[in-house]
Amino acid sequence: MGIKIERVVLRQIRMPLVHFFETSFGRTYERQIVLVEVVADGISGWGEVTAGENPFYNEEWTESAWLIVRDYVAPRVLKYDLLGPEETASRTSHIRGHLMARGGVEAAIWDLATRRSGVSLAKQIGGGSRTEIGCGVSIGIQDSVPQLIKKIETEVNAGYQRIKMKIKPGWDVDVIREVRAAFPNIRLMADANSAYTLADVDRLQKLDEFNLMMIEQPLAHDEIIDHVQLQAQLKTPICLDECIRSAHQAEQAIRLKACRIINIKLGRVGGFYEAKRVHDVAEAHGIPVWCGGMLESGIGRAHNIALSTLKNFVLPGDVSASKRYWARDIITPAVEVSAKGTITVPTGPGFGYEIDHDFLKSVTVREETVS
Numbered sequence: 624m625g626i627k628i629e630r631v632v633l634r635q636i637r638m639p640l641v642h643f644f645e646t647s648f649g650r651t652y653e654r655q656i657v658l659v660e661v662v663a664d665g666i667s668g669w670g671e672v673t674a675g676e677n678p679f680y681n682e683e684w685t686e687s688a689w690l691i692v693r694d695y696v697a698p699r700v701l702k703y704d705l706l707g708p709e710e711t712a713s714r715t716s717h718i719r720g721h722l723m724a725r726g727g728v729e730a731a732i733w734d735l736a737t738r739r740s741g742v743s744l745a746k747q748i749g750g751g752s753r754t755e756i757g758c759g760v761s762i763g764i765q766d767s768v769p770q771l772i773k774k775i776e777t778e779v780n781a782g783y784q785r786i787k788m789k790i791k792p793g794w795d796v797d798v799i800r801e802v803r804a805a806f807p808n809i810r811l812m813a814d815a816n817s818a819y820t821l822a823d824v825d826r827l828q829k830l831d832e833f834n835l836m837m838i839e840q841p842l843a844h845d846e847i848i849d850h851v852q853l854q855a856q857l858k859t860p861i862c863l864d865e866c867i868r869s870a871h872q873a874e875q876a877i878r879l880k881a882c883r884i885i886n887i888k889l890g891r892v893g894g895f896y897e898a899k900r901v902h903d904v905a906e907a908h909g910i911p912v913w914c915g916g917m918l919e920s921g922i923g924r925a926h927n928i929a930l931s932t933l934k935n936f937v938l939p940g941d942v943s944a945s946k947r948y949w950a951r952d953i954i955t956p957a958v959e960v961s962a963k964g965t966i967t968v969p970t971g972p973g974f975g976y977e978i979d980h981d982f983l984k985s986v987t988v989r990e991e992t993v994s
């Protein structure tokens with residue numbers, strides 16, 4: 624039975640982060656997140672657009688996402704008898720780019736479809752082989768090295784399975800040396816968010832001595848070829864994040880040996896349909912993947928948990944407890960992480976958490992319905 628979406632409700636929420644988050648492209652104190660509710664037959668499905676507040680991670684941001692969903696994506700999914708959520712990607716593929724905006728709507732339709740049929744989203748997308756997922760944390764650039772070391776200690780003690788630290792020129796080799804000295808045996812990796820160029824090869828080679836699991840996206844956000852050259856000169860595996868927006872690009876990057884690991888982000892690739900294809904192409908080539916994060920609210924987080932149940936998500940992802948980000952989350956229960964660094968995958972319909980409507984209302988700063 625097809626889904627006939629009656630209305631799409633856009634909401635923008637504003638929520639302060641418990642602790643600021645700094646990457647090579649800037650510092651974030653509070654999130655402005657676009658949420659998507661799709662309604663059919665009295666049932667709601669929920670999605671989150673993972674774009675940031677500024678077009679710095681990629682070209683999308685809160686404002687662009689709002690307009691793209693309202694004016695281009697919503698009209699394409701309304702009223703049509705979509706056969707299933709799989710059709711959403713192709714119904715919006717004429718839109719150039721804006722994958723996060725499209726992915727937010729796509730994810731909402733998956734939630735709706737699975738709430739309606741009563742199955743868990745994890746099962747429906749072909750995951751469900753896993754009852755719990757392994758979790759790591761992403762720790763931003765701090766004001767001082769002791770502050771960073773204290774944060775890492777907190778997360779290691781909480782049970783997280785690997786630590787990712789953000790790096791940039793000037794906050795890299797010397798900082799990682801101190802971190803390694805303090806934690807000789809933890810699973811450690813670094814994420815540069817495109818802060819380097821091939822002129823920095825010598826500097827990046829210095830990281831080889833620290834036994835990092837991987838270096839994430841060292842070079843330009845749109846530059847696969849340069850990563851080929853860099854990987855040939857590094858012992859540490861490169862993991863691509865920003866560069867991989869489709870299964871086709873994933874295959875090209877793998878064939879060219881631009882990376883040995885891929886971070887999959889639901890929004891960055893435009894939703895579950897493409898995320899699964901990226902996963903499959905990586906698996907076929909023996910390339911492990913893990914689930915990236917975009918400082919999501921509980922809705923995006925819940926989608927990430929479902930995605931992480933696919934078989935080739937064999938490395939701990941950046942999917943961690945709600946309380947690391949929010950004083951209070953917009954879903955119930957909040958996402959919790961066990962002492963062994965795992966999240967139990969919910970088995971209820973859809974993404975398996977409920978919306979805390981009262982709290983959601985209190986953090987909503989803008990709302991618009993397209994019908």
Ligand code: OSB
Nearest residue numbers: 680761816915916917918919941
């Ligand atoms: O590159 O993975 C990234 C946050 C915002 C933008 C880009 C990235 C990140 C993170 C945070 O690393 C992961 C998370 O905890 O959600």
Ligand code: MG
Nearest residue numbers: 814839840864
């Ligand atoms: Mg990254």
